Amino acid sequence: MKKDRLITLAIHTYPKALILKGILESQGIAVTIQNVNLLKPVISPGVRVRIHEQDLPHALEILETDPVFGKSDTVSEKPQKNRILIPIDFSDYSLMACRLGFDFAAAHQAEVVLLHTFLSPFTMGSLSLAETISHELKESEEHKLLFAKANREMTSFCEKLHQLMVEGEIPQTPFIYRVCEGVPEDTIILMAKELNPSLIVMGSRGKTQKEIDLIGSVTAEVVDYGNFPVFAIPEGFKYTHVSDIKNVAFFTNFDQQDLISLDTFMRLFHDYSFGIRFFHLTEKSDAWTEIKLAGIRDYCQSHYPGREIDYKIIGEDNFLDNVERLFQEASIDVMVVPNRKRNIFARLFNPSIAHKMLFHTDTPLIAIPS
Incomplete structure (x- = not known):
């Protein structure tokens, strides 16, 4: 795929498309507005908002946090200091x-x-x-x-x-x-x-x-809140420098939010050299799953060149044991999990992957809000 090809981000009325164009261009993203009906050279009720493919992750993040075009309640004010x-x-x-x-x-x-x-x-x-x-x-x-x-x-x-x-x-x-x-x-x-x-x-x-802390763990509560990136480091972690991390596991569910979380993670850790292995949890693997994982691999190789990219499908049976075995085989140093803010009932009866992994492995976890 060519990085400079145009893709359609959204279809809106012309006034709303102009507002979105202004928001994106203020963040340095080039935008083109195109009629839905190209056969009639007039402004149709719906117009395409098109951007360069390489700007897609950043544009999606802007849409998620914008009060008009998104629904996120993430803090939008940037701090005076990093x-x-x-x-x-x-x-x-x-x-x-x-x-x-x-x-x-x-x-x-x-x-x-x-x-x-x-x-x-x-x-x-x-x-x-x-x-x-x-x-x-x-x-x-x-x-x-x-x-x-x-x-x-x-x-x-x-x-x-x-x-x-x-x-x-x-x-x-x-x-x-x-x-x-x-x-x-x-x-x-x-x-x-x-x-x-x-x-x-x-x-x-x-x-x-x-294992004895269950849902009362302070770290688990902060991770489950899901509004800020959290790096949870277990007691036995052997590295003292982030640059020592060589292999990262990224859990994906083929959700658009995963793309945003991946981009957030890569912008946080772009200065470090590490390989990424994508893990997908599924009841039954099929050809379409393989195609989507291969697509993610190709996307990463195009947008984040120079990194070793691979993927693995994990069955839901004995999920935690399988993950731990695969982590050892692939020498995984850190796992990254896209994480959504969840209410108390969801956390009690259907814990997130981040919550499960935090309690059942000694591998450090980076939870990225999505």
Whole structure:
């Protein structure tokens, strides 16, 4: 396929097509408006909005986030600074998240924001007036102690990071920190809405430990929120530099949103050299599935040249075991999953692939909102 061939992005009335043309051209995308009926050289009720094929992923992302042409509630305001958000709890896997997060931030000239959240154990019950006053005084003192303890731990953690910078273990990257009280997953999501980070980097525990956490995992809650890219790093991850990642698995369902997620991922990690293997989950493989996967491979080879591209079909029977086996065979370092924002019922009764993989594998996961 030629990269410069024109494709039809949408068909609208002429006034609406002009609005869309202005939006796309303001983002550097060349647009051509063409009559639907080429036999009659007049402006017909419906006109084609055509763009170059290579601009399709960017154009689709603009359509998804535009208040007129899309339905996304993703934060649209761009931050003044490029930021990487790293929630921490001072554990070893938080330190691993910082190693990778600081490496990524240095490569993208981004500022790191460390976030620690603590939860006060005090709750108000049915108390008399005298008991209420006593309880409030005790709670106030306890809150001060908890806040002071969290700040001391954060200061100690930051000193450790500065020491690692001096020793050359992590890059000299500017960072700030915040200590907040609240439910961790809710606080992380609120902070992400405020900062609009290009990436959230979080530590997650090993496979055997995660199995007991079920839906209560903080990382799982942030991933399921689905509005920001999340890099979830398990405790045993052996790499400390993103450039060490050589093989990436990308899960696809042949959805238009997958194309947007792929483009978002490639723009985040375009400076790194890695191969991509596409995985598709299906009950029954057929010729059409093979054709679509081959089409994705050809698309990637055309739009992201120089990368090794391959694909694999996975049966739904023993899905998790099959994935783990294929990951070992292909030496997969990181998996990428397009992720949609889901309500609580969907998460309980039909967990996303991202949620399943987060709990049943020790391979790092990058969830890309779609």
